Amino acid sequence: MTIDISQLADTNRLLFAIPLKPLQGSRFQPTGFPSLGAATFQTSQGVSLLVESTQSMANRLELTLWDPASNDLKEEFNGISHVRVTRNGHFLTDTILESHRLNSPYLLESKDKKFFNELREEMDVMGTGPIDRRKLAEALLKYDINSLLHGVFLAKPGLAGGRLRIARALSAFIEADGVEIAPSGGVKNDHVNPSGDTKTGFGNVPFARDEYTAASITLYANLDLAQIRGYGLGQDAENLLILLSLYKLRALAYEGLRLRTACDLQVAEEEIQATRPQGWLLPGIDELRKAIRMAIPKCKEQMKVTEVTFNDELKKGKTQDDSG
Numbered sequence: 001m002t003i004d005i006s007q008l009a010d011t012n013r014l015l016f017a018i019p020l021k022p023l024q025g026s027r028f029q030p031t032g033f034p035s036l037g038a039a040t041f042q043t044s045q046g047v048s049l050l051v052e053s054t055q056s057m058a059n060r061l062e063l064t065l066w067d068p069a070s071n072d073l074k075e076e077f078n079g080i081s082h083v084r085v086t087r088n089g090h091f092l093t094d095t096i097l098e099s100h101r102l103n104s105p106y107l108l109e110s111k112d113k114k115f116f117n118e119l120r121e122e123m124d125v126m127g128t129g130p131i132d133r134r135k136l137a138e139a140l141l142k143y144d145i146n147s148l149l150h151g152v153f154l155a156k157p158g159l160a161g162g163r164l165r166i167a168r169a170l171s172a173f174i175e176a177d178g179v180e181i182a183p184s185g186g187v188k189n190d191h192v193n194p195s196g197d198t199k200t201g202f203g204n205v206p207f208a209r210d211e212y213t214a215a216s217i218t219l220y221a222n223l224d225l226a227q228i229r230g231y232g233l234g235q236d237a238e239n240l241l242i243l244l245s246l247y248k249l250r251a252l253a254y255e256g257l258r259l260r261t262a263c264d265l266q267v268a269e270e271e272i273q274a275t276r277p278q279g280w281l282l283p284g285i286d287e288l289r290k291a292i293r294m295a296i297p298k299c300k301e302q303m304k305v306t307e308v309t310f311n312d313e314l315k316k317g318k319t320q321d322d323s324g
Contacts, residue, residue, distance in 0.1 A: 003283050003291045005242055012226040015276040018219040018253065019268040020174065027182045027211040029262035031056060038210065043177065049212060051174040052259055058150045059099065060259075061172065064251035065146075065244075066096050076289050079296040080244075081145045081303035083107060083115070085310050092310055095144045101152045102144050106310045108156055115308040119143070120159055136164055137231035141302050148231065149245055169224045170245045172252075174265075178215025185209055211262060219257075219267075221249050236298040243295055247288040254285045 008014060022028050030038045030051045039050035052060075067074045071091045073082070083095045085106045098104035108116055122139045140147045147166060154164040188205040196202025228241050253272060257265040274280040283291075 003243070003246075003287055005239055007280065008225060008242070008277070011277050012224070013276060014223040014225055014274055014280070016219070016221040016249070016272065016282070017275050018221065018272055020217040020219055020257065020265045021268045022217075023256075023258075023264040023266045026213045027262070028176075028214075028217070028265065029211050029260050030176070031259070038212070040179065045177045045215070047179050049176040049179045049214065051176050051217060051263070054168075054171050054173045056259075057172040057174070058168065058170075061170065061248040061252060062096050062146055062150060064248045064255070066094075076293055077296070079300060079303065079305075080240075081141065081143055081305065083144055083306045083308060085308055087310050096146060101147045101150065102140070103152055103154050103156075107308060108154075109312075110308070110310050111312050112309060115306065116156075116158070119154075123160060123164065131160065131163060133230070134232040136166070137233055138302070140166065141231075141233055141237060141299075142304055143306060145241070145244070145303060148228070148241060149248075167224075167227070169227045169241070170222070170248065172219060172221040172249070174217065174219050174257075174259075176212065176214035176217045179212050180214075182211045182213050183208065184211060217265065219253075223249075233302070236295070237302060240292070240295040240299050243288060243292050246283060247285070247292060250282055250285050250288055 028051070030049050031053055032038055039053075041048055041050070065073055065077050065080075071094075073080070073096070083102065085092045085094065085104075093104070093106055095101045095104060095107075098106070102108075102119070108119075110116070119139070122142070123136065137148060140152065144152075149168070149170045151166050151168040152164075153166075154160075155162045185206065185208040187207065190196055190203050193202050194204045198205050223242070223245050225242070228238055231238075231241075233241075250272070253267045259265065272282040274282070
């Protein structure tokens with residue numbers, strides 16, 4: 001079956017509200033925030049809960065293209081643009097793994113300024129005056145196509161005064177409605193010295209924990225098709241960006257949503273339908289792989305795989321003595 005993206009020609013936003021449920025049992029553990037804990041909030045349905053944030057979901061969507069065993073892209077995505085970083089001849093990181101993609105300090109803060117200068121040269125016309133958004137998009141496509149989907153902010157004065165940014169075109173988050181706390185707890189047992197000094201890791205340590213149940217859990221996804229078209233990169237690049245976005249969403253659902261040890265979710269329905277345009281079906285994982293393999297060669301001249309080195313000393317931000 002051929003994926004017909006032309007069906008989305010009159011759609012500016014492709015929206016999904018995908019029902020989820022725990023893989024086993026009824027409880028799940030949401031994301032937590034320092035000094036806040038679980039992010040609960042009131043809605044017309046009662047107490048709701050942020051299960052996974054937009055920024056965390058962006059990282060998870062990016063990782064659907066990555067093979068951790070080989071520290072490289074999955075084979076079917078070979079040819080898309082990204083930047084690999086090596087240290088002393090060994091793999092260190094990649095823009096696909098970096099939270100801020102091309103704005104990674106391993107690229108832009110290195111003493112070796114070769115890549116920084118190459119990037120600056122690519123965007124030299126934007127040193128002053130208004131940002132040429134099309135030229136920025138062309139540079140991002142050339143070096144890191146994922147930055148066009150997940151956003152980037154090149155916050156360096158030497159790059160157009162730190163004004164180069166692209167918002168996320170693909171975003172997602174998970175919320176739960178009608179939630180109730182499911183309190184539980186346990187104890188860390190020390191069978192050798194139960195009454196030992198707990199401050200240094202000895203002894204029995206009881207603890208409490210809160211998990212949650214919910215009337216409904218929903219993965220919301222938003223693909224801004226208008227933004228992708230607005231890059232002005234041509235039909236082939238536009239199609240590739242859309243196909244990659246659809247694959248990421250499908251792969252996330254297909255490969256499982258094990259967000260944490262105590263938060264393992266699955267899609268509750270067999271078919272994944274869009275809410276806008278209503279009823280549009282998300283293609284299957286194999287169809288998308290095949291379509292992407294056909295789309296990448298059409299954009300070959302617009303993309304490159306770059307390798308840079310980072311051999312700077314890895315310094316600690318803060319130091320403390322052995323006593324902590």
